[in-house]
Amino acid sequence: MSSSVLGIDVQDGLDISGVIYTYLPVKNVVDDFTVTVQAKHADTGFIFQDTEDWSGLPAIRIKKALALPYTPVSLFGESAIVTTGTGTIEDASVIYMYRFDTCYDPQNDPGCPGYIPPVPKIPKIDFYDALEDEFVEMALEETDSDLIEDKEMKETDEEEEDEERLEVAFAATSNALTIANTATQASVLDAINKATNFNSYYIAQIPGKIYQETIVLPDSRLPDNRKVFRSLAKDTLMNQMIEEQYK
Amino acid sequence: MKKLITIFLVMGISGCALLMPKKAEADTSISGSIESRCTVNTDTAGYYGNPSANTLTTLPASNGQVPIVRIDTTLANAYKAQISYPTSFSSSPSLSDSVTWSGAVAVVQTSVSGMSAYQAASTVTNGGAMRVYNLTLAGTTWFSVSSQALYGGGQAKPFPGGSYTAVVVAECVAQ
Numbered sequence: 001m002s003s004s005v006l007g008i009d010v011q012d013g014l015d016i017s018g019v020i021y022t023y024l025p026v027k028n029v030v031d032d033f034t035v036t037v038q039a040k041h042a043d044t045g046f047i048f049q050d051t052e053d054w055s056g057l058p059a060i061r062i063k064k065a066l067a068l069p070y071t072p073v074s075l076f077g078e079s080a081i082v083t084t085g086t087g088t089i090e091d092a093s094v095i096y097m098y099r100f101d102t103c104y105d106p107q108n109d110p111g112c113p114g115y116i117p118p119v120p121k122i123p124k125i126d127f128y129d130a131l132e133d134e135f136v137e138m139a140l141e142e143t144d145s146d147l148i149e150d151k152e153m154k155e156t157d158e159e160e161e162d163e164e165r166l167e168v169a170f171a172a173t174s175n176a177l178t179i180a181n182t183a184t185q186a187s188v189l190d191a192i193n194k195a196t197n198f199n200s201y202y203i204a205q206i207p208g209k210i211y212q213e214t215i216v217l218p219d220s221r222l223p224d225n226r227k228v229f230r231s232l233a234k235d236t237l238m239n240q241m242i243e244e245q246y247k
Numbered sequence: 248m249k250k251l252i253t254i255f256l257v258m259g260i261s262g263c264a265l266l267m268p269k270k271a272e273a274d275t276s277i278s279g280s281i282e283s284r285c286t287v288n289t290d291t292a293g294y295y296g297n298p299s300a301n302t303l304t305t306l307p308a309s310n311g312q313v314p315i316v317r318i319d320t321t322l323a324n325a326y327k328a329q330i331s332y333p334t335s336f337s338s339s340p341s342l343s344d345s346v347t348w349s350g351a352v353a354v355v356q357t358s359v360s361g362m363s364a365y366q367a368a369s370t371v372t373n374g375g376a377m378r379v380y381n382l383t384l385a386g387t388t389w390f391s392v393s394s395q396a397l398y399g400g401g402q403a404k405p406f407p408g409g410s411y412t413a414v415v416v417a418e419c420v421a422q
Contacts, residue, residue, distance in 0.1 A: 025360075035360075052360035060363040061356045063389075 013104025015070040018097040019048065022063040027087030029058050034084045037094060040077035047071055054087065061091075070099065156236050163227070284322040285382070285419035290389060291315035293415070295396075300405030304395040315355065316390045316417045323385045326419050331377040332394045333413035340409035345400040352378040356389035381422065390417070 019037070027033045032055040039047045050066055081092055103112035110117075130136050231237075293314030295303040305311040318328050332350025336342075354366045361384050369380045382388070392415045398406045 022356075054360045054363070057360055057363045058367065060354060060366075062358065062360060062363075063356050063387075064358045 012072075012074070013101040013108070014073040014098055015101070016047075016068055016073055016076065016096050016098050017070050018068050019050075019066045019094060020064070020097065021050075021066075021081075021092070021094040022061065023081065023089040023092035024061045025054050025059040025087055025089050027054060027059050027085075029056065031055070031086040032084075033087035035089055036082045036084075037080075038082065039079040042075050042077045047076060055085065059087070073098070153236050153240075156234065160231070160237075283419075285318065285320040285326040287328075287417050287419050288317045288319070289314065290317045293392070293394070295394075295411065295413075297406075299403075301398045301403045302395065303406065303411060305393050306395075313391045313393050314415055316392060316415065317387060318382070318390065318417065318419055319387045320382045320419070321385050324381075324383050325422060326382045327422050328380040328382055328388070328390070329377055329416075329418045329420055330380070330390050330392060331373060331416045332392050333396075333415060334374075334376050335413070336396075336411050337414045338410065338412040340407040340411075342398070342407065344398060344402075344404050347397040347400065348376070348395070349397075350376065350392065350394040352390055352392050354380070354388055355391045358386040358388070359384050362386060362388050377416075382419075392417075 019039075021037045023035065025033060025035060034051055034053050034055065036049060036051040038049040041047050048066055048068055050064065052062060052064075079094065081089065081094070083089060102109050103114075106112040106114035107116065107118070109115065291312065291314055293305050294312045295305060296307075296309035296311030297303055298306075298309035302309075303311075305313045307313065316330060320326050330352045332348070332352060334348045336346070352369075354362065357363055357365070365380045365382075365388060369378050371378050380388070380390075394413060394415070396411075396413070398404050
């Protein structure tokens with residue numbers, strides 16, 4: 001007997017105690033006609049079999065209740081309404097009466113005698129180890145370092161060469177201006193010295209006095225020269241120099 | 248001496264006879280009860296529909312309800328069912344005209360196929376209002392009792408407004 005027939009879950013502790021069936025036979029009075037409502041035993045034979053003989057009788061709706069000894073539902077096999085003779089049945093219904101012993105399995109209800117508080121099962125948790133992850137391993141695998149280093153070295157060399165060119169350019173400009181300024185100042189001083197008597201300055205006496213510091217340089221954040229830091233942090237130039245001696 | 252003894256003996260017996268009661272008696276009761284093996288129940292209560300002003304009927308088509316009476320017997324061939332449709336109102340407004348009653352009693356459902364023969368074997372009495380069924384089989388039989396009341400004695404007068412009640416009588420009588 002399935003759950004769809006019973007309307008509840010088939011499980012231990014469910015006992016069938018009776019059957020109520022009804023149907024309307026359709027037949028002629030003179031015809032022979034029998035109707036049997038039955039339920040097979042799960043093993044062999046029948047749990048119940050009830051036959052009504054309508055032969056020679058007028059058709060009228062029948063409604064019948066059959067009492068059964070408490071029978072575990074698991075013993076019920078296939079149920080059927082079987083007819084013989086000339087006639088049919090309409091609007092048939094078979095209803096099973098049942099009881100459910102909730103304490104058949106004491107674990108169904110904490111109030112049942114013999115109930116044992118269940119020990120929760122500790123679920124097995126698979127820990128994720130990133131170091132064993134195949135994708136992580138693939139990502140950590142050493143690749144062709146020569147290609148990467150060559151590319152980095154090439155880019156670094158180009159940047160350094162650009163910087164050096166700029167520095168040289170700035171230095172040349174600065175030197176030119178300095179030289180020019182120096183020459184100009186010297187000529188100016190020379191002209192002044194020619195026109196001015198500096199003796200009074202040479203004999204001048206400066207009265208003793210304590211000069212207090214009046215200029216205060218407030219603290220401020222002096223940023224690191226990242227470019228230098230990056231340049232010094234790389235061994236590329238050093239390695240290049242070392243390799244140069246073996247060429 | 249012998250004569251004296253005889254006198255005493257006669258007096259003694261007479262004295263004993265005077266002291267003893269005339270008779271001894273006791274009341275011993277015997278009790279018992281009988282549980283009916285035939286019961287009558289109302290499965291479905293009926294009510295009247297009012298399809299027209301002068302008609303009250305239990306027909307479902309007229310918004311009525313046919314009452315269903317169930318009779319259970321656990322003993323075959325011991326009882327007969329006597330079921331009557333109403334022939335008067337048990338309560339109603341004051342009626343100045345006559346009411347024409349009609350109805351029918353029928354077996355509508357059984358618990359044993361053999362009971363389907365009850366209807367054909369039944370008899371009617373009391374002017375057709377009462378139908379008698381011999382309950383030859385143990386089990387349950389359901390009877391329907393339809394009823395119709397027409398007011399006005401054939402002149403189709405409207406029923407006075409109010410509440411009307413009629414009673415179906417169903418009895419289980421020993422054969």
